[in-house]
Amino acid sequence: MKDCLSCFRKKEEEVERKIRTNDLEYNQQFGYASNYISTSKYNVFTFLPINLFEQLQRVANAYFVILLILQVIPAISSLTPVTTAVPLVIVLSITALKDLVDDVRRHQSDNLVNNRKSQVLRNGRLTEENWMNVQVGDIIRMESDAFVAADLLLLSTSEPHGLCYIETAELDGETNLKCRQALVETAELGDDNHSLGQFNGHITCEPPNNKLDKYEGTLEWNGEKYSLCNDQIMLRGCVLRNTQWCYGVVVFAGQDTKLMMNSGQSRFKRTHIDQLMNVIVLWIFGFLVCMALICAIACGVWESYVGQYFRAYLPWEVFTNNPAEIASLVFLSYIIILNTVVPISLYVSVEIIRMGHSLFINWDSKMYYAPKRTPAKARTTTLNEELGQIEYVFSDKTGTLTQNIMAFNKCSINGKQYGDVYDRDGNPMDITEFTKKVDFSGNVYSDKSFTFYDQTLLDDISKGDENVTNFFRLLALCHTVMPEEKNGLLDYQAQSPDEGALVSAAKNFGIVFLARTPNTITIKDQDKEVTYELLHILDFNNVRKRMSVIVRTTEGKLLLLCKGADSIIYEHLSQNCTDLQTVTTEHLNKFACDGLRTLCLASKELDPNYYEEWKSRHHEASTSLEDRDEKLDVVYEEIEQDMMLLGATAIEDKLQDGVPDTIANLADANMKIWVLTGDKQETAINIGYSCNMLTDEMEDVFIVGAHSKEEVRVELANAFKKIKDMVGCRDVMIKDPRATSMVDMGDKEFALVINGHSLVYALEKEMEIEFLNVASLSKAVICCRVTPLQKALVVELVKKHKQAVTLAIGDGANDVSMIKAAHIGVGISGQEGMQAVLASDFSFAQFRYPFIKFYM
Template identity: 65%
Template sequence: MSLFGLKFGKKKLKEEERHLQANKRDFNLQFEYANNSIKTSKYNFFTFLPLNLFEQFQRIANAYFLFLLILQLIPQISSLAWFTTVVPLVLVLAVSGVKDAIDDFNRHKSDKHVNNRPVQVLINGMLKDEKWMNVQVGDIIKLENNNFVTADLLLLSSSEPHSLTYIETAELDGETNLKVKQALTVTAELGEDLQKLTEFNGEVKCEAPNNKLDKFTGTLTLRGEKYALDNEKMLLRGCTIRNTEWCFGLVIYAGPDTKLMQNSGKTTFKRTSIDRLMNVLVLMIFGFLALMCLILAIGNGIWESDKGYNFQVYLPWAEGVNSASYSGFLMFWSYVIILNTVVPISLYVSVEIIRLGNSFYIDWDRKMYYPLNDTPAQARTTTLNEELGQIKYIFSDKTGTLTQNIMCFNKCSINGKSYGDVYDMSGQRIEITENTEKVDFSYNPLADPKFAFYDHSLVEAVKLSDVPTHRFFRLLSLCHTVMPEEKKEGNLVYQAQSPDEGALVTAARNFGFVFRARTPETITVVEMGETKIYKLLAILDFNNVRKRMSVIVRSPEGDLTLYCKGADTILYELLHPSCDSLKEETTEHLNEFAGEGLRTLVVAYKNLDEEYFQDWIKRHHEASTALEGREDKLSEIYEEIEKDLMLLGATAIEDKLQDGVPQTIETLAKAHIKIWVLTGDKQETAMNIGYSCNLLNDDMADVFVVEGSTSDDVLSELRNARKKMKPESFLDSDEINIQFEKSSKKTKILPDEQANGVYGLVINGHSLAYALEENLELELVRTACMCKVVICCRVTPLQKAQVVELVKKYKKAVTLAIGDGANDVSMIKTAHIGVGISGQEGMQAVLSSDFSFAQFRYLQRLLLVHGRWSYIRMCKFLKYFFYKNFAFTLVHFWYGFFSGFSAQTVYDEWFITLYNLVYTSLPVLGMSLFDQDVDDRWSLLFPQLYVPGQQNLYFNKIVFVKCMLQGIYSSLILFFIPYGAMYNTMRSDGKAIADYQSFALMAQTCLLIVVSVQIGLDTSYWTVVNQFFIWGSLSVYFAITFTMYSDGMYLIFTASFPFVGTARNTLSQPNVWLAIFLSIALCVLPVVGFRFLKAQLRPTASDKVQVLPSIWVPVP
């Protein structure tokens, strides 16, 4: 049961720090911490109607139509029956209200179900069953296998060895693989002894409630000793206990203070470029509406002063009206009511329905389903579909996104010697294939049978007890955060936080250094068959800034050693000067490994002095138990001891490309999409992958490498690159230079610049840090955006987001970021569109994304098929929607000139009410949900079809003006043809037909048939649904018209249906139908002629492709 996206009620003062004591409810009550009850519902029986209406009227469109309704209640200006506004408004409010009511009712049920779950709470020395909502901070509770975690708990003890507890966090972060938590040794001793647990009076001080799922800082004070608490000792609400018979936990955060509920805040919604354009257009329409109303109001004032007084006997002014100018003022508001349909209330509802429908197509697409891990594509938001059809820049992570993120230990360098290659008898290196003889690890009963290695010389070095080789693999078996699981003797399974660590520990295992067990204080390793227990004295954690991790252990012989592994750029700065010669040899090997696209790490060690270490560990303990600035203090302590390291060697791990990546990148490039790869790998590794996946190729004019170590060097390298790509960009006459010289501090949008060839750019993280500075960022974005491909290597998660933000800032382009790990989350959130790959690194990226799937190759289908279709459908919808409403509304405008500007309507009031809601709603929805200009096969075969979306050609301000002009033209035809046809006209039986009611019926019939024919012209892909909606809407119109204009309806509702007999009398006349067909011809033929000539003289890419199926049909 997911609780994300919901809100809870009562607010309280912000906590600075949490202080609690176990088993002391009286002590903890003084702080007024929240209990474990949650409330995610928004309404109750009495507040639903007022609160929901208040929320709905905060939307501008609803407020606007409420304002119109109020105007209609004023007799002097009410020009339409109240129901013409009330019916559409109530219908829209009711649909939204019912949806909100159902959602909130489900939330009430969910809250009740969760709050009443049973849990065992330790009270007065006994375990008692309590409801979840009665659990309080400081309580000790017992959880059993498959139980949901009740609140955020500090793990005290468990049934597993070393107080391990296995949890599943799928409800919290989407990950289905089990994670391991471990209690402090001092609390693990409590076991399940209720007496000891009752006497436990530990005091916890920790950070205030927050939404950081992966971080927790606190201290436990017990019997005068302080112990550091971190996230590895916490069980969070939303998790499930697995493979653990029982465990006990101390409640730290309850109810709304839990991290699960803290993450239930509102999500910031991304808006599409079409949304932003629609807002501008609606304002323009309001201005146009005001202008029309002003013209008609002035006309009324002039008419009343010039001619109106002659009709005072027949048409007296309304009560209170005493002048022509005042009459004109009232007419202004009357025409606001009449002409309001130029901004229809159903526009926004229709847009959301279209987006919802198109998002289902993504969810249902079997060609984006990955059967190996049963992962379908998923549209996690329904508001951004059409934006997928306008992507210009893709920012991609490498590991796990372009590659499989299935790591295999491939090569290594130990003490200056490279291992991993295979040579023949003549000393020539041979390519490794499936037939190459693998190393036989059968001598090692604990070896992983899936592990493959081909260089037999490394095994020989291990067997010969080569000291550096043993030390190398000992480091790999000790320096990590992997947890072992051994349900059966010898059947080891490693739970690794990252695939890299799992690969390295597995390699050490096969070469005779088997990591067997871990406790908070020890690591057990079987070294060449001999079990050794190392005391684990400190773990110096990895993070994206340090880019390394270390452990300090004491061997069974009593030796103190620090083992460290990390990025070469970082560790090389920490090495002892005596390692310079070995460093050169290792660097050569690293470059070879990186050139083959392998992921590399450097490993080193340091023997520690006992006296120094004892002093250091005290300061380490002080830093680790600090509540404020703990990370900074620990970082300083880490840096102090991680220096003068002795180099051991390097590891090289293979991460193969995913299937279809080169082809996908090639296809996206043909669609004029620029791809930037942002990776933490070495420059050589990143470039090798770039060539492997067709990002970089030998046909490029040049690949620039920016690796300056100062701001000036970076600026020089960027400028040299730009000078080669476009020398004229340095001239004073260059338009961009002129623009930025004259510019104020306001950011200017950079136009696209064409280079004189195809180029690539590679920049490392160190240089990128300078390039992202304010004085260099313009140079970076100008140079990089001229390149076809950009690769940023050794970048941090923050830099990834900064690069995306930079392009958004200076380029009028839609960006997409795609990644699979937690380090990609900031980039995914920053881009206009975020795509998550559900891979080996958990679900953080997916949970933060707008769309997700399992393989990078599905991106081309998401953009070139679903994105393009969604964009075209939305553009067609908007063009038609604005057209039909201008054509409908402007007829009233022309009629004003023939009715004394008296705010009389042309159409029957019921037709006005039903026009947008019934008669024209379904045909346009049918087109917007099913239309295709070309099918999916052609979209993928001709990626150039995607380009018009990037250039925003299908719907923009110019296209809108064209729709408006077409609507104005059609309104002229739809008014003057019926007007002329009715003028002094007689029926075939000699009776007059030139009455208002016949004219109104004829005009509205012409209008409906014309807009129905128009949507037929706009439809490229006909389905049964389209046919049914169009013909059905026309049939419904005639059925309703003949029913409402019948004698029976008049007799029952005389005041509401005055058009008695009009339908049968008017529509039976041949001259009426002749005028109708003439109106249709004059409205439609110019459109048909223009489209025919355009397709013949200036065909678009889509026009050219549409004629191909008759010539050649691609194989599906």
């Protein structure tokens, strides 16, 4: 099989990858992996030795193999080896058969994928090749609904402006379409096989890695150098949608593709029962050795003083008459005779019970979520018994405790708050259920299901209030949403529910996002269609916590439009916004107290001369192959200064059914509940009260929000001192966090809320014990503004210092590291894709299901 072993070839670590298109000889000198993949563990020759080695790592299996070896020695064995061999072979065979079936399925899946057909451009002609024969540097043609064979640099498409649409469900579980765009220069190659066959671009890019949302590289062609980023990359596993055809050049193949780099083995999770069984087997074996040793000593004594008189009548079939040597043989003989004290059926019984329990979980109709036809799923059969031993629950908030179905609820525009208007009877007044419908030919349209409770906002829009219009215009322009027509109506494909809710809100208030191209955004502004030139998108990330767009209006004005977290936006505002910032902050606090998710909006007009200078710096940063993201962040930071505050949005994210009751029951069962969320402190605290994690009966809710190491230490020390004084803790507890589990808290309850910037210091080695002591004495812990890495570090901290079983539950990609770190990982089938489910040990549709079934 051509180059099928190239992916296993040992080679020096790549620093950068160099590719020449349509030049296989040049590319092959670097030993790049072919497109052949293998996910199987064994082959015909390695199955028996490797599988047997894996099974002998279990103490019981190793013990019985040793016992079988002893039984085949006639001098010491009084039993036929069949008595041990038959059950041992059955046990090993059942496990081996299960592993064999699983691996055969992997081989079948690999063969199916490796033998898929792809149209490859060779010598200016399209030829049909199996996927496994595709090489780095090949140009591939794909048609609509086809799977992407390898990681490709998009060259040209059937759509205007070099656009194409892909579905990434196999990568991240998200079914909404994403847009990719070829370089303008290569898009002109079109569908001309001759021109594409002569294409001799030289690509220099990053080495293979597992970052799905990042790609850095450059393309040199016809004496020009072009920057490449993730917008031009189509990853293996994606599906081409709504695009007639496209061409791409292979940059990563086979095991080097980002899909395969992300499909590594999850850490092996061993239950406490498994560990206990191994310990028990060792103790039983020790007991067996002691009994055999006593019997052997007694035999040696008997042989020395009495046995010699009976040898004529009871001859030993051994080579010696020495009592010591006879005693040694008797020792081994008694090991065989008494071997039944270690039951070989122990592991078999446990495995059968586990499998049956898993089936009961899968079949449980009370955990079946009818609206989405989603049953419970035990994705592993080895962790079932841990479900009743959990002491710590780590939960995400958005999409796990809440529904992650966003609705535009309130807003603050230029210091004026809108939303929540009631009539004289205290009932909310629903006054904006628009009756007009939209079609693609003309009129402003809105959703009949959209509601907003404030007539004054509708009045201000009708009056043409400039501040209100600018507010919703920003929402219609600053996003990455893709429009799509469904059943004659405009539907939005958003990468996050938040963005979809905001763009839909703008649509329902008369600023309708209609279409986008790589260089333009078209909106319907109060019945007038307007096209803005899209110059730059300054992407959102977890560090920036904001996104911006730079657009040119039809009048030639340059506008920077930005939305993001309030704490970040405030740092980039003009000094002229101080008074407005104060009023808006009051509104944001009110929104947060209502449990709403908030964003701030800001904008500014750019000077054309300054923009041209900044544009050149941006181009230099975007074409850099070293530290591109850091350099771009610096350039983005430079232009996102002195902005004018427009207002803030508030989006409602309702709790899932049964969450408050479930959490209250868990707390009554003395289970520690920690919520790890990226939301702001006020919103997280309010959700804590809504779901009964925090109660008014608590003695105190400690908030740690300092920005320096010493201040964090002081706040933790003060919290610990107050708890110690109220419940009588001992000072020794500060050195041993396990002691907190033995403290009698009486009827006193505490809670801890810590921000992400404080958690950075709290997780450091010299302070982690102090943090863990306060957290362990708190009935509820909320960590807000945390990153995915911090979520995993918090779980690892508890596992490291506590002898307790942990469970992590979440629904998004940012929860995967936490789910893998915990003893038990639970994935929620929610709105944020399927990555959490794929990484989990158990999956459910609702937060309440696993806890109601296993802990109530």
